[in-house]
Amino acid sequence: GENVEQHPSTLSVQEGDSAVIKCTYSDSASNYFPWYKQEPGKRPQLIIDIRSNVGEKKDQRIAVTLNKTAKHFSLHITETQPEDSAVYFCAASNSGYSTLTFGKGTMLLVSP
Amino acid sequence: KAGVTQTPRYLIKTRGQQVTLSCSPISGHRSVSWYQQTPGQGLQFLFEYFSETQRNKGNFPGRFSGRQFSNSRSEMNVSTLELGDSALYLCASSSQGSGRGETQYFGPGTRLLVL
Numbered sequence: 379g380e381n382v383e384q385h386p387s388t389l390s391v392q393e394g395d396s397a398v399i400k401c402t403y404s405d406s407a408s409n410y411f412p413w414y415k416q417e418p419g420k421r422p423q424l425i426i427d428i429r430s431n432v433g434e435k436k437d438q439r440i441a442v443t444l445n446k447t448a449k450h451f452s453l454h455i456t457e458t459q460p461e462d463s464a465v466y467f468c469a470a471s472n473s474g475y476s477t478l479t480f481g482k483g484t485m486l487l488v489s490p
Numbered sequence: 491k492a493g494v495t496q497t498p499r500y501l502i503k504t505r506g507q508q509v510t511l512s513c514s515p516i517s518g519h520r521s522v523s524w525y526q527q528t529p530g531q532g533l534q535f536l537f538e539y540f541s542e543t544q545r546n547k548g549n550f551p552g553r554f555s556g557r558q559f560s561n562s563r564s565e566m567n568v569s570t571l572e573l574g575d576s577a578l579y580l581c582a583s584s585s586q587g588s589g590r591g592e593t594q595y596f597g598p599g600t601r602l603l604v605l
Contacts, residue, residue, distance in 0.1 A: 410591040421580065421596040422533070429591050467533065471591075477523055477546050478582075478594060482532035 380405040382470050384481025391458050392489055399484045401468035402450040408470040411444060411451045412478070417464045425466075426453070458488045491516055494583050494597035502603045508569040511600045515562050515583030521545075522564040523594065524556060527578040536579075539564050540586075568602075576604045 381404040391397050403411075412427035428435045428442045428451065435442050439458075444451040455462055465485050469478040495514045503509050515522050523546075524536040535548035539558035556566040562583075568575055578601050582594040 412593065414596075421598050423596070424593050427591075427593065477535050477538050477548075479535065480525075480533040 380408060380470055380472070380479040382468060382479050382481040384468050384484055386484060387482065388485045388487070390487045390489065393458060393460060395458055397453075397455045397458050397462070397486055397488075399453045399466055399468070399486070400450060401452070401470075401481050402448075403470040403479075404449070405470070405472060406446075406449065407472040408449075410471045411442070412469050413440075413442060413453050414467045414469065414480075415464045416467065416483075422467060455486075458486075460488050460490050462486060463488045491518075494581060494595050496579075496581055496597040496600050498600060499598065500601050500603075502605065503571050504605050505571055505573060507571050508567060509571060509602060510565055510567045511579055511581075511602075513564045513566075513581035513583075513597055515564070515581075516595055519583035519585050519595075520562055521584045521586060522558060522562065523582045523584075524564070524566050525580045525582065526550075527580055527599070528576075533580065536566065571604045573604050576602060578602075 384401045409430035414422035415425045416422040439456050441454045465483045467483045468481045471478045497512045521540045523538040525533045527533050538546040542558045553569045558564045578599045580599045582596045584592040584594045
């Protein structure tokens with residue numbers, strides 16, 4: 379089955395800095411890669427996703443890049459703000475399965 | 491559209507008891523997946539139901555089971571509860587399943603504490 383590794387487990391940055399979270403996956407057939415943000419006591423919410431036919435996708439201050447050859451994808455957050463503080467999860471799935479395999483999460487702390 | 495709802499939100503049980511959790515997906519969604527979230531393990535997939543049939547199953551013991559009704563509402567059951575079953579149980583719904591590159595929308599979760 380699919381295995382998703384996520385690094386780092388915690389990331390502390392100053393407000394205004396950039397943050398990068400990286401994930402690797404094992405199943406070369408995986409073709410859908412969403413990122414979820416989970417604030418304390420809240421449900422995970424999709425913030426951006428990318429499909430395997432695209433190398434990069436941006437939405438305002440967040441972007442995701444995908445390297446299919448190396449089987450890794452990354453989340454980039456620019457101009458971080460304190461409200462970006464949360465746990466971020468990457469995930470992967472392929473058309474053969476209807477489920478998501480998640481990484482273990484990255485706790486992002488943005489200090490004012 | 492109303493979001494995914496889960497009941498109850500909090501539950502306290504003792505070892506050996508059983509528990510049933512409920513999930514109502516977004517209207518029109520036919521796929522419901524269940525996840526167990528714990529601090530050390532992140533989100534682990536339990537099972538997925540689509541049109542009343544279990545389509546995928548994660549690596550959990552047979553004490554964990556589920557079902558889906560004709561209106562797409564889903565329930566999961568845990569029998570003979572163990573201390574290690576204490577966790578946040580999340581369900582997520584999508585139209586066809588994330589294998590089609592569809593977004594999964596999560597419910598607020600049921601926090602289960604086993605004493």
